[in-house]
Amino acid sequence: MKNVLAVLVLCAGASLAQPALASLDLAKKARCVACHAVDKKMVGPAYRDVAAKYQGQADAPAKLFAKVREGGAGVWGQIPMMPNDPDKISDADLKAVIAWILAGAPN
Template sequence: MKFVNLLCVAALGAAAATPALASEEIIKKARCVACHAVDQKRVGPAYKEVAAKYKGHPEAEAMLISKVRHGGTGTWGQIPMPPHGTDKISDADLKAAVEWILKL
């Protein structure tokens, strides 16, 4: 019986870790990592900087999704972020990625 309980705990732990890993994989697959990293500035800001800047902002998720879709410049400097269409990252994947970033 202890073995069964241990398996259940392990499975729950793996299930809890899956969304974060899935979102990080989405970011890698969409090649966002070419310009961004979790904790260091590259061409664009670190994801942790983005999370800190928008912490508690009620419209952060929608605003960041729009920024990724349409691109822009000026928020983090003069290097523009190009738009990223649904051919690069689906709406569902983009939402999951932004949610993950905001939780960092």
């Protein structure tokens, strides 16, 4: 019985980790990581810095979605972020990545 319980706990933990890993993988697939990292500034801000800046803002997902699609500059400095269209990252994948970032970009 203890072995069965241990297996169930391990499986549950693995399934909880999948969305975070999947979202990081989506960010890598869309090449977002060329300019952004989880925990350090590169060309653009770290994902965790983005999460901290937008913490508690109900409209954060919509703001970030628009920022990724339209691009822009001035929020994090003068280096512009180029627009990223749905050919680079689909709406569904972008929403998943944004949710992951706003959750603190867990590993």
